Structures are given as structure tokens and as C-alpha cells.
Amino acid sequence: GLIMARRENQRADRSLGVVLLTAAAIPGFVFALATTALVSQGPLKGLFPLAYLTSENYDLLSFPERLLDRAHHFALPLFCYTVSGLAGLAFLTRNSLLSEAGKDYVRTARAMGLSNRKIYFKHILRNALIPISTGIGGFLGVFLSGSLLIESIFQLEGIGLLSFRALLTRDYNLIMGLAFLQSLALLLGNLLGDIVYMLIDPRIDLTRAP
Numbered sequence: 001g002l003i004m005a006r007r008e009n010q011r012a013d014r015s016l017g018v019v020l021l022t023a024a025a026i027p028g029f030v031f032a033l034a035t036t037a038l039v040s041q042g043p044l045k046g047l048f049p050l051a052y053l054t055s056e057n058y059d060l061l062s063f064p065e066r067l068l069d070r071a072h073h074f075a076l077p078l079f080c081y082t083v084s085g086l087a088g089l090a091f092l093t094r095n096s097l098l099s100e101a102g103k104d105y106v107r108t109a110r111a112m113g114l115s116n117r118k119i120y121f122k123h124i125l126r127n128a129l130i131p132i133s134t135g136i137g138g139f140l141g142v143f144l145s146g147s148l149l150i151e152s153i154f155q156l157e158g159i160g161l162l163s164f165r166a167l168l169t170r171d172y173n174l175i176m177g178l179a180f181l182q183s184l185a186l187l188l189g190n191l192l193g194d195i196v197y198m199l200i201d202p203r204i205d206l207t208r209a210p
Contacts, residue, residue, distance in 0.1 A: 001089070001090040001092070001093025001096075001097065002093065002094075002120070003016065004017065004090070004094040005101065006097075006116075008098060016090075020090050021087070023083050023084060024084050024087040024088055024091075026084070028083070028147060028149070029080070031079070031080040032076070032080040032150045033153065035048075035079070035080060036050055036076075036153060036154075048076050049073050049076075050076075050154065052154075052155055052156070053070065053073055054066075054069055054070065054073060055069050055073075077151070077156060080150050081147055081150055092131075092132060093128065093132060096132060097120075097124055097128045099128070100128045105123065106123065109123060130200055130201055133193055133197045133200055134197065148164050159178065162174070163178055
């Protein structure tokens, strides 16, 4: 988003815009099918594991190796699950930066002789993050919402598949537990968003009563 904003209407902006629009328009499970085809038979053959959460020799690995093994298995599913949301976030960042770049304080900073890099990173970027921080509440909920199709393609025992099985078997205790965890994640995410908002904008003081 920052690159697109700094090169507005230039080749980099247009090229990244096409890529991000394409990424935002394609569902996650289509990305999952495409990546599995590339890794299984295409030019990326064997680069990433295609199924399960761990390798067969997981129990024999040390703790750091287990972390790397988990990250290696999570790479493709996590990419397929978040690419659309990240594309939308990049466009939101670009538009927010361009909106701030046209304000009076930016023209004043340029008139004072500040470099474009300092103006963008010290002034524009911080103010542009204010509307973005308000949506950070859904960040933690992403990890507890799950995706049934993506988990099925990669053969993962995830939240999406667990929720689907709980609905089929009418396991009300499990359904209530999952709903509680998702609500708790959303509340913690909203709290985190408020804290980030306060750190970005020093005028906001959550300790004072309105």
C-alpha cells in the first residue's frame, strides 16, 4: 500500500493494483487448488508439504525443529487463507495514505524542506494508520474462524472442519465452546485495536471518562 501510494498512477501502482484486485477476487479455496497443483507437479514441486500439520518424524525433532516444521506446513494454507484479506488491506492503506497526502500539514512540511521519505514515514503513515487500526479487531478472530474447504484440501484438522462436524453431530457443548472462543478473540481484538489507536494518536486517552 505504501509503494502504491508513493508511486500513484505510475507503472508500479497500476501493476500492483491489477495483482491485488486479482488476489482479492479469487476465493481462498481456488488458491489452495492452484498452489497444490504447482507444488505437486509444477515448478514448485516438493517445496512445501501438501497435507497434514506435521511431518512423519515430528516426534523425533527438537523444539526449534518442530516450530520450523509447523511453519513449513502452515505456509501454504495460511497464504491461501489470508491473501484476499491482505489485498483489501493494501488497498485500504493506499487510499488512506493518498487521503492524508493531500492535506495542508503535508504541504507545510514540504514547504519547510523535509524530504519525501521523512514526510511519508514520520507524518503521513502514522496518521493514515488511524482508520486501519479500527479494523484490527477482526485480526484475532481470523485464527478461530477456519475455512472448511481449505482445511479439506490440505487435510488439516482445523477449526472449520471441527465446527462442521460439531454441527453434523449436534454437539452443542462443542458448538458453544467454539462460539465462546470466537467471541473472546473478537473482544481481545477490539481491545488491541483500541490500544493501537491510542498509541498512534496521542490525543486519544482511554483512561478518561467521556
